[in-house]
């Protein structure tokens with residue numbers, strides 16, 4: 001389903017999570033967690049292993065349904081909506097471990113994930129071949145410019161299997177950009193990436209954010225979080241533990257305690 005165009009585009013918060021809770025057969029992974037992400041903001045979500053970050057992230061992305069609470073995207077209640085509806089509202093996510101189609105070229109990896117095309121319909125191919133060709137040409141041009149943006153255009157015709165871990169993260173970002181998102185959920189973009197490619201990834205994220213894309217970043221690399229985010233939320237034990245500037249949150253005694261293995 002493609003949701004109707006939003007009248008709530010003026011809403012300041014592009015993501016508003018209210019008292020989200022998620023239980024897994026009795027175990028509470030996230031408990032009464034609220035957060036907001038403003039339009040064009042870059043927010044970091046940190047916390048020790050098992051804090052509930054991924055569960056929170058998956059509830060926002062739509063791959064997990066909350067046990068309780070409410071989730072708004074650009075003012076629309078999407079609490080029970082599937083991920084595809086959230087894409088329609090401008091929200092996209094990356095995966096911590098990208099899984100591209102290894103035997104397909106980079107450009108085809110982007111095109112296969114592209115929006116529904118007229119060309120996918122056999123009837124349209126017969127009745128409106130001109131429109132189909134024009135649309136395919138536009139999508140290809142768009143995919144090329146996105147590959148250029150993520151610095152992978154020199155590999156456009158190579159199969160995705162030749163990519164390094166960091167390049168896969170860049171391809172993953174490119175895949176997401178095909179949907180023209182207003183909000184991107186980034187799941188550990190620095191994990192397993194070598195330092196020079198990490199700088200490329202950081203510069204691309206900064207550029208996207210400068211152009212107005214809101215970003216929610218889950219990341220264990222505190223240096224990266226400090227460089228990118230003006231605001232950080234720390235979770236522990238499934239709950240909101242602290243919030244503020246990266247420096248303030250990193251110096252918060254409760255946060256230090258949680259990272260050292262104490263009970264918040």
Ligand SMILES: Nc1ncnc2c1ncn2[C@@H]1O[C@H](COP(=O)(O)OP(=O)(O)OP(=O)(O)O)[C@@H](O)[C@H]1O
Pocket residue numbers: 024027028029047048049050051052053054055056
């Ligand atoms: N599908 C599941 N079934 C049962 N328990 C789960 C499931 N997913 C997560 N949990 C539990 O919920 C808690 C929070 O996990 P979550 O993965 O959200 O934490 P995290 O902060 O993302 O951790 P990490 O940084 O290690 O990825 C953990 O105790 C985890 O074992």
